Every structure is written in C-alpha cells, then in structure tokens.
Amino acid sequence: MPGWLIPPAKKPEKSKGQFQAERTAKVQWLIEHDLLASERIKRALLTVPREDFIPDCYRDYAYEEVPLPLPGVEATVSCPHSYPLFYEPLGLDAGHQFLEVGLGSGYGAAVAREVVGDDGLVVSIEIDPETFVFAKKNLLKAGYHDVVLVQGDGGLGYPDLAPYDRIVVTAACAEIPVPLIDQLKSNGRLIAPVFEGESQVLVLLEKTDQGIRREAKCEVLYVPLRGRYGA
Numbered sequence: 001m002p003g004w005l006i007p008p009a010k011k012p013e014k015s016k017g018q019f020q021a022e023r024t025a026k027v028q029w030l031i032e033h034d035l036l037a038s039e040r041i042k043r044a045l046l047t048v049p050r051e052d053f054i055p056d057c058y059r060d061y062a063y064e065e066v067p068l069p070l071p072g073v074e075a076t077v078s079c080p081h082s083y084p085l086f087y088e089p090l091g092l093d094a095g096h097q098f099l100e101v102g103l104g105s106g107y108g109a110a111v112a113r114e115v116v117g118d119d120g121l122v123v124s125i126e127i128d129p130e131t132f133v134f135a136k137k138n139l140l141k142a143g144y145h146d147v148v149l150v151q152g153d154g155g156l157g158y159p160d161l162a163p164y165d166r167i168v169v170t171a172a173c174a175e176i177p178v179p180l181i182d183q184l185k186s187n188g189r190l191i192a193p194v195f196e197g198e199s200q201v202l203v204l205l206e207k208t209d210q211g212i213r214r215e216a217k218c219e220v221l222y223v224p225l226r227g228r229y230g231a
Contacts, residue, residue: 005066006066006067006068006069007058007061007064007066007068009057009058010057010060011056011057012056012057012059012060013060014051014059014060019049019051019062019063022062022063023045023046023049023050023063024046025063026045026063026080027042027045027046030045030080030081030084033081035081035084035085035088036084036088037088038084038087038088038092038093038115040092040093040094040114040115041083041084041087041088041092041111041115043114044111044112044114044115045080045083045084045111047114048107048110048111048114048142049142050062050063050080050107051063052138052141052142053077053105053106053107053110053135053138053142054068054077054105055068055069055070055071055134062080063080064080065079065080065081066079067079070104070105070131070134071130071131071133071134072128072129072130072131072132072134073128073130073226074223075104075128075130075131075223076104076223077104077105077107078104078108078170078222082220083107083108083111085202085217085218085220086168086170086191086202087111087112087115087168089189089191089204089217090166090168090189090190090191090204091166091189092112092115092116092166093115093116094115094116094117094119094120095116095117095119095120096115096116096120096121096164096165096166097116097120097121097123097161097163097164097165097166097185098112098116098120098121098122098123098164098165098166098167098168099123099124099125099157099158099161099162099164099166099167099168099180099183100112100122100123100124100125100167100168100170101124101125101154101155101157101167101168101169101170101171101180101192101225102124102125102126102154102169102170102171102225103124103125103126103131103132103135103149104126104131104135104170105134105135105138106124106134106135106136106138106139106142106144106147107138108124108168108170109122109124109135109139109144109147109149110138110139110142110144110147112168113144113146113147121148121161122147122148123147123148123150123158123161123164124147124148124149124150125150125151125152125153125154125157125158126149126150126151126152126154127151127152127153127154127226127227128226129151132149132151135149136149148161153226153227153228153229154169154171154225154227155173155177155179155180155225155227155228155229155230156177156179156227156228156229157177157179157180157182157183158183159179159183162182162183163183163184163185163188164183164184164185164188165185165188165189166188166189166190167180167183167184167188167189167190167191168190168191168192169190169191169192169193169225170222171193171222171223171224171225171226171231172192172193172194172195172200172220172222172223172224172225172231173192173193173194173195173225173229173231174194174195174225174229174230174231175194175229176190176192176194176203176205177225177228177229179229181205181207181212184205184207185207186207186208186209187206187207187208187209188206188207189204189205189206189207190204190205190206190207191203191204191205191217192205193220193221193222195231199219200219200220200221200222201216201217201218201219201220202216202217202218202219202220203215203216203217204217
C-alpha cells in the first residue's frame with residue numbers, strides 16, 4: 001500500500017479500559033482539530049468500539065492515525081479522522097437513507113447506523129468477497145443486524161433501496177460513478193475521493209434542482225475504486 005507506513009503485526013495487549021480511554025481521547029482530538037462538530041457523530045464515535053472492527057494483529061493500533069490492512073485485495077480500514085472528514089460535510093443526521101460504497105471493516109457502517117438512528121437506513125456495498133465476510137462478521141457480533149449488506153460492485157449503487165439522502169464512496173474514483181448520482185435524492189449529498197492527475201481530492205457533490213454542485217475539500221489518499229467504474 002504505497003504512501004502508508006503500516007505498523008508491525010503483534011499480539012493484542014490492551015484492555016477494554018485502555019481502548020475506552022483512547023476512544024475518548026481520539027474524539028477530543030478530532031474536536032480540537034476542527035474535524036468534529038456534530039453531536040450525533042460525536043456520540044457515534046464514542047459508542048462504536050473501533051478496536052472490534054480491526055484484525056487482531058493490528059487491534060492495539062485502532063486509534064492511531066494510520067490505515068490498517070484488512071482481509072481482501074488491498075483492503076484497509078481508514079484512519080480514525082476519515083469518518084468525520086466524510087460525514088461532517090455530508091451533514092449526516094438522524095433519519096437519513098445512507099449508502100456506503102466500500103464496506104471495509106464494517107466500522108464506517110456501524111458509525112453511520114448510530115448517526116442515522118432507528119428512523120434511518122444504512123446500506124453498504126463491498127466488492128471484495130473476503131473483505132465482505134470479515135465486515136459482516138464484525139457488524140453482526142457488534143449487534144448491527146439491520147445494516148443492509150451487499151456484496152457487489154459499489155459503483156453501480158443499490159437501486160433497490162434508492163434514492164438516498166447521503167452517499168459516501170470510500171475508494172478513489174477517476175470520476176464519480178453516474179449510477180450513484182442517479183440514486184441520490186434531490187438536495188442529497190455525495191462525497192468521494194476523486195483523482196486529479198497523480199493526486200486525490202475529496203469532492204463534495206450536492207444534487208439540486210438547478211443541477212450538480214461540486215466542492216473540493218482537501219487532498220486525501222485512498223485505494224482505487226474497483227469494478228465497472230474503477231479508477
């Protein structure tokens with residue numbers, strides 16, 4: 001995984017109390033760095049034990065700002081700051097119909113489920129079968145039985161439950177897939193890393209009655225999207 005320094009695999013040693021303290025400290029760090037303001041996202045990050053979505057050999061690194069390997073082809077769980085980095089500009093909130101492209105470890109779907117609440121819906125798609133099995137096991141073990149999990153090509157979206165209020169793409173696109181824009185509600189928002197030359201830029205897209213608005217947020221580094229709309 002070029003561009004990232006992966007810490008060495010090791011036997012997990014930290015206690016539940018240590019992880020709880022690290023989770024609280026991480027949320028405070030995110031607030032202090034102006035990455036986190038939403039009370040719902042804050043509560044979600046404090047609620048979901050990120051360490052339970054990490055392979056055992058990397059579990060002790062759960063709250064460090066480094067992406068960690070997952071089962072599957074070039075699969076990773078993103079850095080902790082990545083989730084508010086995506087969810088805050090989206091304005092993810094209670095009651096939203098939410099589509100995630102790139103299930104990863106299942107952690108992002110769990111956080112989103114806490115944010116949207118019982119009146120919302122989380123749908124997540126994963127193209128890699130090995131990664132999908134790992135994430136599904138994590139979510140079920142953590143009690144997230146009502147997240148809709150789809151093993152398939154995320155660039156095609158999931159029209160069966162469209163339209164969506166909010167869509168997040170967790171892999172870098174050459175361009176945002178048209179099916180995802182089509183499945184977005186009017187006044188809905190989508191966020192995705194998009195290639196610009198050799199770099200990647202996080203792009204916020206809003207679908208309005210007047211057309212599509214795009215806003216570049218910051219440079220990022222994600223694995224490329226796979227499938228029909230793969231980069």
